[in-house]
Amino acid sequence: MGKKLLYQKFNHIFDEVLIDEIGKIGTISTFSKDDIIIDINQPLQYIPLLLSGNIKILREDNDGNELLIYFLEAGETCTMSLTCCMGTSRSKIRAVAEKDSSLIMIPVQNMQTWFHNNESWRNFILESYQTRFDEMLEAIDNLAFMKMDERLYKYLINKVKLHTSNIIIVKHQDIAEDLHTSRVVISRLLKQFENENKIKLSRNKIEIL
Amino acid sequence: MGKKLLYQKFNHIFDEVLIDEIGKIGTISTFSKDDIIIDINQPLQYIPLLLSGNIKILREDNDGNELLIYFLEAGETCTMSLTCCMGTSRSKIRAVAEKDSSLIMIPVQNMQTWFHNNESWRNFILESYQTRFDEMLEAIDNLAFMKMDERLYKYLINKVKLHTSNIIIVKHQDIAEDLHTSRVVISRLLKQFENENKIKLSRNKIEIL
DNA sequence: TAAGTTTTGTGATAAATGTTACTTATACAG
DNA sequence: CTGTATAAGTAACATTTATCACAAAACTTA
Numbered sequence: 174m175g176k177k178l179l180y181q182k183f184n185h186i187f188d189e190v191l192i193d194e195i196g197k198i199g200t201i202s203t204f205s206k207d208d209i210i211i212d213i214n215q216p217l218q219y220i221p222l223l224l225s226g227n228i229k230i231l232r233e234d235n236d237g238n239e240l241l242i243y244f245l246e247a248g249e250t251c252t253m254s255l256t257c258c259m260g261t262s263r264s265k266i267r268a269v270a271e272k273d274s275s276l277i278m279i280p281v282q283n284m285q286t287w288f289h290n291n292e293s294w295r296n297f298i299l300e301s302y303q304t305r306f307d308e309m310l311e312a313i314d315n316l317a318f319m320k321m322d323e324r325l326y327k328y329l330i331n332k333v334k335l336h337t338s339n340i341i342i343v344k345h346q347d348i349a350e351d352l353h354t355s356r357v358v359i360s361r362l363l364k365q366f367e368n369e370n371k372i373k374l375s376r377n378k379i380e381i382l
Numbered sequence: 383m384g385k386k387l388l389y390q391k392f393n394h395i396f397d398e399v400l401i402d403e404i405g406k407i408g409t410i411s412t413f414s415k416d417d418i419i420i421d422i423n424q425p426l427q428y429i430p431l432l433l434s435g436n437i438k439i440l441r442e443d444n445d446g447n448e449l450l451i452y453f454l455e456a457g458e459t460c461t462m463s464l465t466c467c468m469g470t471s472r473s474k475i476r477a478v479a480e481k482d483s484s485l486i487m488i489p490v491q492n493m494q495t496w497f498h499n500n501e502s503w504r505n506f507i508l509e510s511y512q513t514r515f516d517e518m519l520e521a522i523d524n525l526a527f528m529k530m531d532e533r534l535y536k537y538l539i540n541k542v543k544l545h546t547s548n549i550i551i552v553k554h555q556d557i558a559e560d561l562h563t564s565r566v567v568i569s570r571l572l573k574q575f576e577n578e579n580k581i582k583l584s585r586n587k588i589e590i591l
Numbered sequence: 592t593a594a595g596t597t598t599t600g601t602g603a604t605a606a607a608t609g610t611t612a613c614t615t616a617t618a619c620a621g
Numbered sequence: 622c623t624g625t626a627t628a629a630g631t632a633a634c635a636t637t638t639a640t641c642a643c644a645a646a647a648c649t650t651a
Contacts, residue, residue: 232519234527242522265519288508292498299497302511309518310441310474313451316525317562318443321608345629353526355609360629376617376628530638554599564639569599585598585647 175201178224179277182247188293195222199277204270211268219278223247226274227335229351231267241328241351243308244271244335271335322362324352329372333381340380384410387433388486391456397502404431408486413479420477428487432456435483436544438560440476450537450560452517453480453544480544531571533561538581542590549589 176196183192199222204210210221213233228245245268287294315324328348332341345363349356363379366372373380385405392401408431413419419430422442437454454477496503524533537557541550554572558565572588575581582589 232522232526234523238527240522240526265516288504289501295497295504298508302515306511306515306518307474309515309522312522313441313449313518313525314443316522317441317449318447344627356628357610357630358608361631364630374629529636553597565598566600566640567638570601573600583599 175224175275175277178275179222182224183222186293186297188291191287191291191293194283194287195277195279198283199279201275201277203275204273206270206272208270209267210270210274210276211264211266213265213267214263216262217264218281220281220284221268221276221278224275224277227271228268228274229271231269231351232265233267234353238353239267239350240353242266242312243305244331246335247274321352321354321358322365325359325362326366326371328352329379329381339382340378342378344377384433384484384486387484388431391433392431395502395506397500400496400500400502403492403496404486404488407492408488410484410486412484413482415479415481417479418476419479419483419485420473420475422473422476424473425471426473427490429490429493430477430485430487433484433486436480437477437483438480440478440560441474442476443562447562448476448559449562451475451521452514453540455544456483530561530563530567531574534568534571535575535580537561538588538590548591549587551587553586 179196179199180192183195187195200219201224202221204226210228211217223245225247227247230242230245231239232242233239284298288298315327319327325348328351329341332343333339345359346356349359352359363372363374367374370382372382388405388408389401392404396404409428410433411430413435419437420426432454434456436456439451439454440448441451442448493507497507524536528536534557537560538550541552542548554568555565558568561568572581572583576583579591581591
């Protein structure tokens, strides 16, 4: 089942030899919504490829406050902790399942071998870095050039795309944590959006109009 | 002369075959302080390797306001616009010479060939991505978790390291542009640092104590 | 040497965000 | 069905940052 998903999602990225090898070596893992997949400072022994679901990548400050950097989606380039590509031992980010997700975990040792021996893996790694790099640039832009209301609205639009639904189930507190701000600020801005007919609010639920 | 620098800076990173080839194909360019090396939306046809000097990498918002993302230094991994590694046609960042710098420009076509044929180049590219990725994470942390005074102080410390001098020649307006804030805010914070005996101020000059 | 220009510092005010407290509404558990 | 817990909205106030205006000091140019 998982191997089937692997083929389905990656057959246009990896050559068949590599897919077979990944299928043999990799371990399928499933995570429920809100499960921590990788934690900060956790030793990295696997490269996870996302088969289904989606994942949010977070940074943490010295006081334990978090910030969402970007979301990962299935089927797309989904190297999560890019430090693992280099065999660096500990994660600098936290990966949390945004919804129920399944991944195939590949032992890190193979990464280097494939990197030298397999052209499709090399291209995949390079493309993953590039995609992540672009998303980091976007995260920097959001923080440096946007006010909180703009960041919030963009966040809501991203959630809608991710869940392919105009209604997102989320608490104001959760949004505040992702955006590294206070719950009151988020409640105020959301109310303002409602007054501007951009969204409709209910408890635990936001509908983007 | 430039070829000598190339050997000196990169002989422990690249194998000899690659260094020779870079020396043959590459064009040495020199830039003066404040020269624009790569501009935003500029078509990318070369991969620049930094031989000497240092460079600052900037983002720009829709109104033309800039933000410093990170500095590049010579001899270290110095892939500047990582998009060029993928043959992406236009730059998303602006690269400006922080001090007089020299670079060797490699036509982009070779990048892909070497990437598949040369292990030392592959390792170099991978390591460059990783280094830049770490610096982007740091830029995100600075923006999300730090107040302007902390960012400013860190900026000053970085400048000191870059120029290997406790005295940096810079205008308040330039700092304000790098940190994407207003000149008045920077002048006030610097004055406060002086009052706290962290720095000593003169016109066009700051000495870190 | 004087005039002009540039840089810096300060004051006043505004806007954005953060924090604390509290009330109200809604969902959940027994 | 009721009590409790949780989530959301609002008020008041504080802090940080941004903007505008202007004066003073220092540097440059003629």
